[in-house]
Amino acid sequence: MIKLYNTLSRKKENFSPLHKGSAGMYCCGPTVYYYAHIGNLRTYIFSDLLRRMLLYNKLKVKQVMNVTDVGHLTSDADEGEDKMEKAARREQRSVWDIAKFYTDAFFKDTKKLNIMDPDITCKATEHIPEMIALIQKLEKNGYTYVAEGNVYYDITKFKDYGKLAKLQQDELKAGARIAVDENKKNPHDFVLWFTKSKFQNHAMVWDSPWGKGYPGWHIECSAMSMKYLGEQFDMHCGGIDHIPVHHTNEIAQSEGATGKKSVNYWLHGEFLVLDKEKMAKSEGNILTISVLEEKGFDPLDFRYLCLNTHYRKQLQFNIEGLEGARNAFAALKRKIIELKEDASSKTKNITEDDKYKQQFLEAINDDVNIPQALAVLWTVLKDDDLSSDEKLALAFDFDNVFGLSLENIEEEKIDVPEEIMELVEKRQQARKEKDFSLADKLRAMIEKKGYSLDDTPQGIKIKKK
Numbered sequence: 001m002i003k004l005y006n007t008l009s010r011k012k013e014n015f016s017p018l019h020k021g022s023a024g025m026y027c028c029g030p031t032v033y034y035y036a037h038i039g040n041l042r043t044y045i046f047s048d049l050l051r052r053m054l055l056y057n058k059l060k061v062k063q064v065m066n067v068t069d070v071g072h073l074t075s076d077a078d079e080g081e082d083k084m085e086k087a088a089r090r091e092q093r094s095v096w097d098i099a100k101f102y103t104d105a106f107f108k109d110t111k112k113l114n115i116m117d118p119d120i121t122c123k124a125t126e127h128i129p130e131m132i133a134l135i136q137k138l139e140k141n142g143y144t145y146v147a148e149g150n151v152y153y154d155i156t157k158f159k160d161y162g163k164l165a166k167l168q169q170d171e172l173k174a175g176a177r178i179a180v181d182e183n184k185k186n187p188h189d190f191v192l193w194f195t196k197s198k199f200q201n202h203a204m205v206w207d208s209p210w211g212k213g214y215p216g217w218h219i220e221c222s223a224m225s226m227k228y229l230g231e232q233f234d235m236h237c238g239g240i241d242h243i244p245v246h247h248t249n250e251i252a253q254s255e256g257a258t259g260k261k262s263v264n265y266w267l268h269g270e271f272l273v274l275d276k277e278k279m280a281k282s283e284g285n286i287l288t289i290s291v292l293e294e295k296g297f298d299p300l301d302f303r304y305l306c307l308n309t310h311y312r313k314q315l316q317f318n319i320e321g322l323e324g325a326r327n328a329f330a331a332l333k334r335k336i337i338e339l340k341e342d343a344s345s346k347t348k349n350i351t352e353d354d355k356y357k358q359q360f361l362e363a364i365n366d367d368v369n370i371p372q373a374l375a376v377l378w379t380v381l382k383d384d385d386l387s388s389d390e391k392l393a394l395a396f397d398f399d400n401v402f403g404l405s406l407e408n409i410e411e412e413k414i415d416v417p418e419e420i421m422e423l424v425e426k427r428q429q430a431r432k433e434k435d436f437s438l439a440d441k442l443r444a445m446i447e448k449k450g451y452s453l454d455d456t457p458q459g460i461k462i463k464k465k
Contacts, residue, residue: 024233037286112299147183149195348393
């Protein structure tokens with residue numbers, strides 16, 4: 001039985017899909033105005049692990065993810081200017097060029113991290129008619145009002161507003177979190193459609209029943225999730241920063257339009273933090289995958305780091321911790337290479353009742369407990385009662401969830417300097433002549449120069465230390 005922590009109920013619940021044998025999953029995607037930072041990418045690694053866990057349980061998964069290329073202002077609420085417009089001015093490019101460049105950059109990063117592509121990726125700019133139709137439904141149901149040309153959602157008309165974030169309507173007052181908009185009846189009302197009354201020279205505008213303009217940020221996720229997953233679907237995931245505003249507003253929109261519960265399970269990943277501060281582009285304290293690569297790390301070193309902390313716990317990030325993850329991942333890769341060298345050519349089949357497979361399944365099904373699942377893998381690799389074939393089979397099976405490409409790991413080929421090869425040949429000769437004292441001295445010389453030797457049945461293997 002799969003158990004998931006549902007933000008809506010604040011407890012673990014048994015996962016019961018709407019349609020037997022399948023799961024509909026919507027994930028809030030990137031706002032493509034700059035490179036994704038590793039805090040963003042931790043959230044996408046979580047949704048990838050969630051999807052892989054469901055697939056491991058033999059469920060058919062339909063994952064939908066949006067790309068926000070219009071409508072997201074510099075605040076999650078209706079404050080500031082459109083992030084795309086701001087980026088276009090910063091880089092002196094068109095908003096369309098900005099969107100394409102950073103969308104491509106995002107998917108290059110996810111590919112490096114072995115994050116599976118969504119089944120459906122949908123851009124906000126390609127779904128304007130669906131957003132307009134949804135706003136019209138809300139208008140018909142009495143949830144909207146128009147002020148100075150903008151269409152607002154009236155949160156007082158939706159009695160359960162704030163249920164996801166556990167907000168009480170009588171406590172929703174203007175404050176530091178929400179900028180006061182004189183057009184709003186309530187400071188937490190939000191814009192569904194902006195017209196030329198705000199940001200007069202906005203580059204991205206469309207015709208609508210309320211005038212030429214562009215959508216608010218929140219409406220896109222309601223419109224696109226319902227288009228591709230239906231009015232009700234299984235799960236919606238994202239970062240915890242989406243809970244108080246974005247996801248709260250999504251619920252109000254979707255359920256206000258349909259009169260039905262929109263999502264059964266809401267799942268949220270915790271922050272990655274630097275020096276006890278949330279990583280955010282606006283704060284200027286971001287690290288990208290490219291920066292980590294420049295520092296000598298493989299993107300999968302970062303993925304391995306994320307596997308060691310449960311998605312609902314903050315990940316305290318520093319370079320020392322990433323180095324530790326790189327070393328542990330390197331040890332795992334060396335072990336896999338050793339097992340490959342020792343294993344037979346036959347593929348070992350794992351039975352469903354294998355004790356380690358059961359332990360692994362129990363871990364991942366307990367609210368995607370990947371750190372515990374990783375501990376099961378290391379127990380397998382250290383079990384002397386298992387053959388190399390059995391260990392490899394289990395490791396490769398588990399990696400369907402971990403996503404570390406263990407099957408593709410090969411011994412790194414290195415260029416060995418001629419002087420090292422000469423020492424290796426002299427050592428070989430000394431061993432043939434049973435001069436083991438000299439052989440040991442030559443090994444020590446080789447190691448002092450930064451190389452190690454492994455004497456295997458297949459011959460000597462030289463490695464750079």
